[in-house]
Structure formats: structure tokens, C-alpha cells
Amino acid sequence: MIRDxxxxxxxxxxxxxxxxxxxxxxxxxxxxxxxxxxxxxxxGYIAITMFMISIIxxxxxxxxxxxxxxxxxxxxxxxxxxFNLFLTQGDILxxxxxxxxxxQGLHSSIFMGLRLSYLILGSSLMTFTTTPNQLTDGLERLLxxxxxxxxxxxxxxxxxxxxxxxxxxxxxxxDKIMKAQMARGADFESGGVVKRAKxxxxxxxxxxxxxxxxxxxxxxxxxxxxxxxxEGRTKMKPLHYSRRDMxxxxxLLSYFALVIIISIYEKYxxxxxx
Amino acid sequence: xEMIKVEDLAFEYIRRNEEGDVESINRAIDGVxxxxxxxxxIAIIGANGSGKSTLAKHINAILYPSEGTVWVNGMxxxxxxxxxxxxxxxxxxxxxxxxxxxxxVVEEDVGFGPENLGVPxxxxxxxVEKSLKAVxxxxxxxxxxxxxxxxxxxxxxxAGIMAMKPECIVLDEPTAMLDPxxxxxxxxxxxxxxxxxxxTVLLITHHMDEVxxxxxxxxxxxxxxxxxxxxxxxxxxxxxIKKYRLDVPQVTELAYExxxxxxxxxxxxxxxxxxxxxxxxxxx
Numbered sequence: 250m251i252r253d254x255x256x257x258x259x260x261x262x263x264x265x266x267x268x269x270x271x272x273x274x275x276x277x278x279x280x281x282x283x284x285x286x287x288x289x290x291x292x293g294y295i296a297i298t299m300f301m302i303s304i305i306x307x308x309x310x311x312x313x314x315x316x317x318x319x320x321x322x323x324x325x326x327x328x329x330x331x332f333n334l335f336l337t338q339g340d341i342l343x344x345x346x347x348x349x350x351x352x353q354g355l356h357s358s359i360f361m362g363l364r365l366s367y368l369i370l371g372s373s374l375m376t377f378t379t380t381p382n383q384l385t386d387g388l389e390r391l392l393x394x395x396x397x398x399x400x401x402x403x404x405x406x407x408x409x410x411x412x413x414x415x416x417x418x419x420x421x422x423x424d425k426i427m428k429a430q431m432a433r434g435a436d437f438e439s440g441g442v443v444k445r446a447k448x449x450x451x452x453x454x455x456x457x458x459x460x461x462x463x464x465x466x467x468x469x470x471x472x473x474x475x476x477x478x479x480e481g482r483t484k485m486k487p488l489h490y491s492r493r494d495m496x497x498x499x500x501l502l503s504y505f506a507l508v509i510i511i512s513i514y515e516k517y518x519x520x521x522x523x
Numbered sequence: 524x525e526m527i528k529v530e531d532l533a534f535e536y537i538r539r540n541e542e543g544d545v546e547s548i549n550r551a552i553d554g555v556x557x558x559x560x561x562x563x564x565i566a567i568i569g570a571n572g573s574g575k576s577t578l579a580k581h582i583n584a585i586l587y588p589s590e591g592t593v594w595v596n597g598m599x600x601x602x603x604x605x606x607x608x609x610x611x612x613x614x615x616x617x618x619x620x621x622x623x624x625x626x627x628v629v630e631e632d633v634g635f636g637p638e639n640l641g642v643p644x645x646x647x648x649x650x651v652e653k654s655l656k657a658v659x660x661x662x663x664x665x666x667x668x669x670x671x672x673x674x675x676x677x678x679x680x681x682a683g684i685m686a687m688k689p690e691c692i693v694l695d696e697p698t699a700m701l702d703p704x705x706x707x708x709x710x711x712x713x714x715x716x717x718x719x720x721x722x723t724v725l726l727i728t729h730h731m732d733e734v735x736x737x738x739x740x741x742x743x744x745x746x747x748x749x750x751x752x753x754x755x756x757x758x759x760x761x762x763x764i765k766k767y768r769l770d771v772p773q774v775t776e777l778a779y780e781x782x783x784x785x786x787x788x789x790x791x792x793x794x795x796x797x798x799x800x801x802x803x804x805x806x807x
Contacts, residue, residue: 283626386763410668411625414627414668467623470615470617470623472610474614474687475607475617477607477639482638483638483642483643484644485644497671498585
């Protein structure tokens with residue numbers, strides 16, 4: 250199950266999208282998400298779909314791999330679609346006993362399904378093409394103005410990147426503790442939910458103890474290397490917008506403008522409805 | 524001039540109960556004085572709990588003396604305004620290689636120190652390249668630290684210190700968690716830095732074979748320095764070393780036993796080659 254979740258993974262290939270500035274990709278994703286939630290018209294979604302397909306093509310990430318990300322939300326997807334389908338009031342199309350499908354229900358069910366899938370596809374496309382480091386750097390720079398209202402932006406970014414560094418180490422450690430406890434007769438597999446949850450205690454306690462010890466060591470090592478917060482720090486890899494990024498911003502904004510124009514003037518286009 | 528000067532240093536770990544009353548006092552360091560000259564390779568050895576790691580943390584101003592004074596490069600560690608300059612000039616490498624690497628890419632980790640110091644971007648790149656070259660890890664610069672061996676990780680950690688252009692490196696049992704190959708890698712890297720870059724080295728260890736090439740060895744026990752001298756002087760006093768729960772390199776012990784049995788060879792033999800030479804001279 251955990252292996253199915255591709256959201257948040259990085260897919261290492263070399264593409265235009267991979268080389269773009271992380272800030273651009275973050276802003277782009279935000280704009281894309283706004284565009285899928287703002288409009289629910291047929292022509293609007295044609296434009297959105299075309300845009301997404303061309304971005305996926307540019308990213309060089311295999312389409313099958315991207316689709317795997319949807320697996321994780323399949324349950325949520327089915328739930329929302331069914332509820333929307335049967336519980337929306339309006340003009341009745343089909344009646345199945347006490348259940349009824351309305352025209353409006355069909356419409357909102359389909360668009361809800363599309364929205365959720367596009368949301369996952371769009372945001373996972375960003376993480377596929379951006380390394381965790383670039384992502385935290387981008388976030389730090391984008392959120393920088395929030396420092397004015399006392400948000401510890403640098404600290405948050407630093408915590409994120411340290412967490413990313415320690416995920417594989419802690420996974421390995423979990424595995425090690427699990428084996429050690431199994432060798433002592435611990436049982437992680439049988440029994441009901443309560444028994445299994447209780448079984449996790451001998452795993453979690455040592456894991457937490459060791460995580461705190463690591464945190465302590467790391468803090469000392471960072472201080473020994475003169476770390477004293479974000480003040481007066483320079484960057485080894487500072488972010489710079491290139492001309493390519495500027496062109497991409499223009500494309501992005503024209504896409505957004507196009508979607509807005511379509512949604513305003515849709516009533517003049519040939520009518521199409523489900 | 525002295526790189527490090529320690530005078531009558533004492534340090535107490537104080538345990539308090541919930542009311543804040545003192546429960547017990549553990550005097551981890553008890554009246555230690557030592558001088559380290561610039562460019563020296565110094566080894567401090569001692570069994571577990573002898574206070575050697577506590578001493579090391581004083582040199583990087585992670586711990587402050589309860590009594591006595593520590594000067595690093597002429598700066599008193601008790602003065603707050605010296606703190607960052609002391610930490611820059613006396614870099615510290617710790618025992619656990621995983622818990623001291625901060626970034627997810629090797630070169631970015633090496634750049635972490637200079638970033639903290641506010642070094643301009645171009646110079647950071649220069650320093651990173653130079654430091655990685657000095658420890659022989661340049662070809663791994665774009666790798667994830669998780670994919671490296673223990674010895675390689677320690678070399679990256681040393682490079683991270685070197686990038687801050689220190690005058691002195693303190694290594695706190697850098698080989699304790701490594702396999703024999705990793706240990707050799709790290710120790711030869713440190714020796715190279717000492718000889719070529721003239722970096723003062725303070726190596727803390729309990730592996731006796733790592734101290735053979737040191738300029739001076741200090742033996743610690745119960746927070747005190749109990750022996751000091753060149754490796755040869757130290758290793759010619761085998762019964763004393765054993766009393767302090769330390770191992771003696773095999774060759775040294777063999778030579779010692781041979782001498783006791785009446786074979787006429789010099790005291791304090793440190794390597795197999797030396798012993799062979801001594802025995803050949805005997806036959807001649």
C-alpha cells in the first residue's frame with residue numbers, strides 16, 4: 250500500500266520541467282489548482298485537460314507512472330462520485346428503487362471526479378520534477394515575506410529538509426528494531442486491531458528514543474558547524490530565474506487568462522451539456 | 524604559539540531531582556592541563572567514561588568549564604563573543620556518521636558550514652571542491668549520503684569541517700562505529716590533512732593502533748591525565764597501560780614479552796617491521 254503512493258516522489262529524468270525554477274513550479278501548481286476549482290464548464294475543462302497533457306508530455310515522466318498516484322485516492326474518488334451521483338437534487342434521469350440519478354448529479358459527479366484526479370496528477374507532477382531540496386528552497390523563498398508576521402520561514406524549511414534526509418534512516422531503523430523485537434518473540438502480524446496496535450508499542454518506544462538521540466546529536470553537530478539560524482547565512486545554490494522561467498510564466502498566465510475567457514464566453518459557444 | 528591551551532580544567536555533570544536539588548555530582552574532568560602546539564597530531568586515549576569526549580567538547584565550546592580555563596587559538600571559550608570564531612577554527616567530527624550529515628546531497632552538506640559563516644556563493648563552491656578533493660571524495664559530490672559507507676560518510680564530515688578553513692580538527696572517536704577498512708580510510712585521511720594542510724589534529728579514540736603516528740599521546744582515566752608522552756614512551760610502559768583498561772597493539776605486547784624473557788631488543792616497538800628489524804639485528 251505504502252509503495253503505491255507516488256505523491257511526493259522524485260522521478261529523475263532530464264526535462265525542461267525538471268530544470269525549471271522550483272518557485273515557478275510551485276506557483277504554477279497553485280494556479281493550476283485554482284483553475285480546476287474555479288471552473289466547471291465543458292469547454293473550460295477541455296482547455297485544462299489539454300494544458301495538463303502537454304505539461305505531462307514535457308515532463309518526460311511516463312504517463313503510467315503518473316497514473317499510479319491515483320491508486321492512493323481511489324476509495325475517496327469512488328465515495329465522492331457515488332454520493333454526488335445519487336444525492337444531488339434536480340431533474341430526474343433514472344430512478345432505481347429509492348435511488349435516483351439526476352442530471353445535475355451526473356454533472357457534478359463527473360466534474361468532482363475529474364477535479365480530484367487533476368488535483369493529484371497536477372501536484373504529483375510537481376514533486377516528480379522537483380528534488381526535495383529544490384522544493385524546500387523554493388518554499389523558503391516564496392514564503393520569505395511571511396517573516397514580517399513572525400513566521401519562522403527559514404526554520405520550517407530547514408526542518409523539512411532535515412526530515413527528508415532522515416526518512417530513509419528512520420525507515421531502516423524501524424526495520425532493524427522490528428527484527429530485533431521479533432527475535433525476542435514479539436508478534437506484529439496476528440490478532441485484531443487492538444492487539445496489533447498494542448504490538449506496536451515495543452517498536453515505537455525504541456524508535457522514538459533513538460530519534461530523540463539522533464536529534465540531539467544532529468543539533469550538536471549543526472552548532473559545531475556554526476549554525477545559528479537563518480540570519481547572515483549565504484546560499485551555496487541560490488535560486489535565479491532564467492529567461493526560460495520567464496517565458497514559462499508568460500505561458501502560465503496566458504493559460505489562466507484563456508480559462509477565464511472561456512468560462513465567461515461559454516454561453517456564446519455551441520451548447521453542450523451532459 | 525599554542526593552538527589549544529587547557530589549564531586546570533574541571534567539569535561536573537550535575538544531576539538534579541524534580542525539586543531542582545542536586546542529586547549527584549559527577550566530576551567528568553578533574554584538573555586537566557595540556558598544551559597543543561600548532562600543526563601537532565595529538566591523540567587522547569582512555570577507556571569508556573574516562574572523560575575524553577567531555578574534554579573534546581570543551582575545545583569546540585559545546586561545553587564550558589566548571590573550573591579552569593580553555594583557550595583555543597588564544598581565545599577564551601568562556602567569552603561569548605568568541606563562540607563562533609572558536610567553532611570555526613576548531614572543527615569537530617563526531618562518532619556517529621549518520622547524525623552529523625545535514626543535507627541530502629554530499630556537496631550541499633560540505634557547503635553547510637561555509638553557508639553558516641556567510642561566505643559568498645562562488646567561494647563556497649571553491650571551498651567545497653577543494654575540501655572534497657582533500658579527503659578524496661570529489662567523485663561522490665552529487666550522491667546521497669545514505670548511499671555511502673561509514674568511512675566515506677566520516678570523510679564527508681571531515682570535508683564539511685575543512686570547508687570552514689579551521690586551524691584545528693577535533694575528532695571524537697570518529698572510527699568507533701566503522702569496520703576496519705573504514706577506520707584505515709579515516710585515519711589516513713586525517714594524517715594526510717595534518718601533514719599537507721598543516722591542520723592541528725586532536726584525535727580521541729580507544730583504538731591504540733590509531734595513535735602510533737601521533738606526535739604526543741595523552742592517556743586519561745577518571746577525568747585525569749595519567750600518562751603523557753610520545754607513542755614510544757607510552758607503549759614501553761605496558762603494565763601501566765593495561766591497568767587503565769586499554770589494549771596494547773599485538774606487536775608491541777609480543778616485543779614486550781620477548782624483552783621480559785631476556786631477548787635483547789629495544790623498548791616500545793610499534794610495528795611489525797620494527798620488530799623484524801630488531802630481531803634481525805639480534806642475529807647479526
